[in-house]
Amino acid sequence: MLDLPTQAWEWVRRSYVWRSFFRHGYPDSRKNQSLAVFTNVFLHLHPVKVRRHALAIPYTWCMGGLSFFLFLVLTLTGTLLMFYYHPTTDLAYADIKDMETVVVFGQLLRNMHRWAAHGMVITVFLHMARVFYTGSYKPPREFNWVVGVLLFFLTILLSYTGYLLPWDQLAFWAVTVGYNIAAATPFIGNEVSYLLFGGFELGPNALLRFYVLHVVGLPVLAGFLMAIHFWRIRKDGGISGPL
Amino acid sequence: MIRPHDETSIQAGGMIARLKRRQLLRMGFLGGTVLAVGEIAGVFLPFFHVNKIVGLGAKVPAGKKADVLAGFKSTNDHPVLFVEGKFFLIHPPGAIAAAYRKCVHLGCAVPFNDAEDRFHCPCHGSLYDKHTVVVLGGPAPRPLDLFNIEESGGNLVVDTNPLKLLVRSDNKWDPALAQVKDA
Known part of the structure; x- marks a missing residue:
């Protein structure tokens, strides 16, 4: 009765395609399990072994991991929002209303994006505070602290650029404040704000620039720095605990 | 000579003679890369500098001069609002001028008040004259700023560049500001 399914399964397992995906059997020894993690592109992101102290939640409160989780939520919901949003002054506000x-x-979807954005600013701040209070910025982790500060700035910039996109009164005047701050740059203020916002006031160019920065420029930069950030955690002796 | 033969030629030839071929190639590649990156970075700023201005800052056609003057005559010099360009065409003595409608107090958009026959800012009550937009009352520190205006072929063109405003420090109409005469 089960002969045929068994034979089919064996045939699949012996096939060239299967063996090119899965090059070895189930790893049942410690060494092979380590190797399986090392050589797998998805699994290698996570350390092969986690030290017992790293599992203690009060060490980190998972704030870095939560920040990354929220970043993933924002990427997913943001991509879906892009299907219905036009970054033009005529359509932006109506698109957000239609979205709701x-x-x-x-x-x-929109509320997930909004609350995850607020949440990410909070978790990134708490993550930073935790790192500071536990002295985790000290050598050899000082380089990662600098990367983390850059990621904090990127988080703020992502919030700020996303703030303008609904193109409502709140967004317009909040970003107008930013325009005037840029214009207060010594000596070249007018040129700086003109360059950043693409005009003498907030208009179609500013909306489009903020949109492109929000959905492409800043997330790509943040992803690049996050890869370095996570890699350095491993290289600097793993998550939490003494070295 | 790229590769030195012996110690004496190194000492005699200085920095250039000390370079090995590999170093020279490496410096060449590095220099080329730096040059290319520099060029790309150099065009970045001009690329993001908008040349075609839309909205505030553009040169806004404000109609035929004769039509504007006829309009002033029939409406008892009622200022003409241009929403996109953010200015009022006004009729000061002997001229046609364009007043930037941003209140010089704290930046609200100033409307013309028909009942009072003057400009009345709704935010903090600054009052401006109908013809010359000098301050008649309220917290405004100076008259409304003026845009540059020019006449070409009977048509009026207003330059709404907010960086090239005509700013008046004294509270009166100066005939020198008359860029377009009304005659």
């Missing part, structure tokens, strides 16, 4: 009232699950 017309698009199926659109309001949930």
Whole structure:
């Protein structure tokens, strides 16, 4: 009765395609398990072994991991929002309204994006505070602290650029404040704000620039720095605990 | 000579003679890369500098001069609002001028008040004259700023560049500001 499925399974397992995906059997020894983690592109992101103290939540409160989780949530929900949002002064506000009232699950999507963005600013700040209070910025982790500070700035910039996109009164005047701050740069203030915002006031160019920065420029930069950030954690002796 | 033969030629030839071929190639590649990156970085700023201005800052056509003057005559010099360019065409003595409608107090958009026959800022009550937009009352520190205006072929063109405003420090109309005469 089970002969045929068994034979089919064996045939699949012996096939060239299967063996090119899975080059060895189930790793049942400690060494092979380590090797399986090392050589797998997805699994190698996580350390092969986690020290017992690293599992203690009060050491880190998982704030870095939560920040990354929220970044992933924001990437996913943000990409979905992009399907219905036009970065033009005529359509932006109406698109957000439609997102809340017309698009199926659109309001949930937008609110997830909004709250995850607020949450990420909070968790990044708490992560930073934790690192500071536990002295985790000290050598050999000082380089990673610098990367972390850059990531904090990127988080703030992502929040700021995303703030303008609904193109409502709140967004417009909040970013107008930023325009005037840029214009207060000594000597070249007017040129700086003109260059950053693409005009003498907030207009279509500013909206488009902020949109491109928000959905491509800053996330790509943040992803690049995050890869370095996580890699350095491993190289500097793993997560939490004494060295 | 790229590769020195012996110690004496190194000492005699100085820095250039000390370079080995590999170093020279490495410096060449590095220099080329730095040059290329520098060029790309150099065009970045001009690329992001917008040349075609839309909205505030553009040169806004404000109609035929004759039509504007006829309009002033029939409406008892009622200022003409241009929403996109953010200015009022006004009729000071002997001229046509363009007043930037941003209140010089704290930046609100100033409307013309028909009942009072003057400009009345709704935010903090600054009052400006109908013809010359000098201050009649309220917290405004100076008259409304003026845009540059020019006449070409009977048509009026207003330069709404907010960095080239005509700013008046004294609270009166100066005939020298008359860029376009009304005659």
